[in-house]
Amino acid sequence: MAIAHRQRPALGKNLAWRQGWGRFWTAVVVLMGAIALVPLAILLGYVLVRGAQRFDVQVWTALTPAAGQVGGGLGNAIVGSIVMVALATGFSVPLGVAVALYGTEVCRQAWIRAALRLAVNVLNGVPSILLGVFVYGAVVVGLGWGFGAIAGALALSLIMLPTIIRTTDDFCQGFPPEQRLAAYALGATDWEVLTGIVLPAALPAILTGTMLALSRAAGETAPLIFTALGFDFWLRGLSGPAPALSLTIYRFATGFDPNQQNLAWTGALILLLLVLLTQGLARILARLAPPST
Amino acid sequence: MELAQDQLGTQVKAQVKNFSFFYGSNKAIKDVDLEVLDCKVTSMIGPSGCGKTTLLRCFNRMHDLYPGTRYEGEILLESQNLLSLDPIEVRMRIGMVFQKPNPFPKSIFENIAYGLRIRGVKDKGVINERVERALRDAAIWDEVKDRLKDMAFNLSGGQQQRLCIARALATDPEILLFDEPTSALDPIATASIEELVIGLKGKVTILIVTHNMQQAVRISDYTAFMYLGELVEFDRTDVIFNNAAQQRTREYVSGQFG
Ligand SMILES: Nc1ncnc2c1ncn2[C@@H]1O[C@H](COP(=O)(O)OP(=O)(O)OP(=O)(O)O)[C@@H](O)[C@H]1O
Ligand SMILES: [Mg+2]
Numbered sequence: 001m002a003i004a005h006r007q008r009p010a011l012g013k014n015l016a017w018r019q020g021w022g023r024f025w026t027a028v029v030v031l032m033g034a035i036a037l038v039p040l041a042i043l044l045g046y047v048l049v050r051g052a053q054r055f056d057v058q059v060w061t062a063l064t065p066a067a068g069q070v071g072g073g074l075g076n077a078i079v080g081s082i083v084m085v086a087l088a089t090g091f092s093v094p095l096g097v098a099v100a101l102y103g104t105e106v107c108r109q110a111w112i113r114a115a116l117r118l119a120v121n122v123l124n125g126v127p128s129i130l131l132g133v134f135v136y137g138a139v140v141v142g143l144g145w146g147f148g149a150i151a152g153a154l155a156l157s158l159i160m161l162p163t164i165i166r167t168t169d170d171f172c173q174g175f176p177p178e179q180r181l182a183a184y185a186l187g188a189t190d191w192e193v194l195t196g197i198v199l200p201a202a203l204p205a206i207l208t209g210t211m212l213a214l215s216r217a218a219g220e221t222a223p224l225i226f227t228a229l230g231f232d233f234w235l236r237g238l239s240g241p242a243p244a245l246s247l248t249i250y251r252f253a254t255g256f257d258p259n260q261q262n263l264a265w266t267g268a269l270i271l272l273l274l275v276l277l278t279q280g281l282a283r284i285l286a287r288l289a290p291p292s293t
Numbered sequence: 294m295e296l297a298q299d300q301l302g303t304q305v306k307a308q309v310k311n312f313s314f315f316y317g318s319n320k321a322i323k324d325v326d327l328e329v330l331d332c333k334v335t336s337m338i339g340p341s342g343c344g345k346t347t348l349l350r351c352f353n354r355m356h357d358l359y360p361g362t363r364y365e366g367e368i369l370l371e372s373q374n375l376l377s378l379d380p381i382e383v384r385m386r387i388g389m390v391f392q393k394p395n396p397f398p399k400s401i402f403e404n405i406a407y408g409l410r411i412r413g414v415k416d417k418g419v420i421n422e423r424v425e426r427a428l429r430d431a432a433i434w435d436e437v438k439d440r441l442k443d444m445a446f447n448l449s450g451g452q453q454q455r456l457c458i459a460r461a462l463a464t465d466p467e468i469l470l471f472d473e474p475t476s477a478l479d480p481i482a483t484a485s486i487e488e489l490v491i492g493l494k495g496k497v498t499i500l501i502v503t504h505n506m507q508q509a510v511r512i513s514d515y516t517a518f519m520y521l522g523e524l525v526e527f528d529r530t531d532v533i534f535n536n537a538a539q540q541r542t543r544e545y546v547s548g549q550f551g
Contacts, residue, residue, distance in 0.1 A: 178391060178395035179395055179398065181358075181395070182460075185355065185384055185391075186384065186407065187382070189411075196407065200398075200399070
């Protein structure tokens with residue numbers, strides 16, 4: 001039945017009101033977004049300005065200076081961080097992916113899955129300093145491996161694990177069961193379905209999770225205090241105190257030496273840039289990856 | 294069930310003998326006997342919930358993927374009881390096309406090649422040739438030959454379903470199972486799938502579940518009518534639809550219930 005003529009103005013008024021209401025809330029949301037962006041912008045701007053004050057070649061090549069010393073750089077700290085984060089990624093990605101796949105694809109008991117998820121959530125909620133203390137007790141002292149890049153990397157991998165497990169797990173849970181069934185119907189074994197269908201499709205998700213975890217691990221300081229310890233020379237090996245960018249920033253920023261304080265800002269900027277760089281690389285890699293394999 | 298005279302010439306590809314199937318304690322298929330004839334199209338019809346999908350999935354042992362399911366009786370594939378074979382071996386010999394198109398998140402080419410790869414085919418030439426043949430047999434080659442590297446999801450629903458048929462055909466199955474393959478498609482895509490199934494007659498044995506009785510008439514040589522987990526009647530399609538022996542079959546095909 002058509003709408004009667006005399007009802008039309010009322011309809012128009014109603015619509016204007018509804019549209020106005022929608023616009024009002026859109027404005028509110030935009031405002032909230034802007035408020036959230038302000039601190040981020042200030043932070044980034046400040047790090048950029050202060051960090052750019054000393055952004056020379058020496059920063060990348062020279063050793064961290066002692067208090068009172070002039071010049072110096074962050075070379076050893078950058079290398080130490082990269083080595084430890086790389087090691088931590090090497091430990092946590094295979095383990096995290098394996099745990100997630102076990103939980104969603106292999107294990108058939110619901111209670112084991114629930115227990116796994118709980119454990120992951122708990123691990124994610126543990127303060128990072130506690131993870132450092134744990135690795136100190138278990139590895140540095142317990143196994144007698146002493147302070148070093150290995151211990152630091154282990155502490156960082158505990159930080160990274162929950163994120164990697166969760167992102168992989170979320171993807172696998174959302175993976176359409178019909179596609180699995182199609183593979184089984186072609187005569188695939190469990191292992192073939194996992195490695196040939198689920199895992200290739202999960203790679204972008206795993207990569208994203210790894211990047212998220214890696215960004216966080218790169219900036220973590222607390223877990224390294226008891227494990228890597230910090231060091232003002234180049235990394236000599238995987239055992240023995242290891243330098244790290246985050247530790248150096250923490251130490252320099254809380255000290256009194258202006259040269260060190262300046263370097264702390266530069267370190268913060270470098271940390272930001274490294275994280276941005278890895279994220280960008282990951283995006284490009286994900287896009288370049290052929291869909292077929 | 295006794296078949297009419299003119300079937301004596303054709304071979305029996307699969308024979309379901311005194312077969313029952315259980316979901317836990319629920320007997321979903323009840324003492325079914327059925328003969329699937331070689332290189333013919335056999336359709337299964339019946340009201341919703343009568344066990345068509347359940348019976349179809351027994352042929353490729355899909356139920357083995359879920360705990361608590363149980364088979365009783367025999368399904369002979371030629372002379373072997375496929376219920377005593379390894380389910381993976383059974384699935385390698387009997388292909389399946391699902392209700393909703395379900396391509397893998399891979400390229401068109403890799404979708405078809407997957408079945409060959411898990412069978413250990415490594416020779417690129419052989420894979421290329423068999424992928425092309427499967428796509429041709431599934432009447433989709435001309436549409437995709439220039440975009441084999443595209444993701445399969447970029448195809449239309451009807452194309453995706455033909456791709457799934459090609460995927461199943463690539464591995465030369467002895468029997469191809471279809472579970473309402475056109476129920477998610479529009480009439481034009483449905484017509485092209487039906488044409489394709491008719492074109493496969495004589496090459497592969499086909500067992501198809503359908504809700505659409507006209508479809509059963511158009512494409513199948515034999516029809517099985519199921520009701521409440523039982524096989525009520527099985528005969529040539531024209532007999533089932535025009536001259537059924539059982540009262541319930543006559544009522545169902547004339548649309549009086551279902
Ligand atoms: N996974 C399952 N667990 C327990 N019972 C099931 C399961 N799947 C199906 N059933 C039951 O088995 C019976 C047959 O179901 P089936 O899916 O085979 O019917 P169908 O003939 O294919 O129906 P439709 O035409 O609606 O697809 C139904 O009573 C259904 O409730
Ligand atoms: Mg069904």
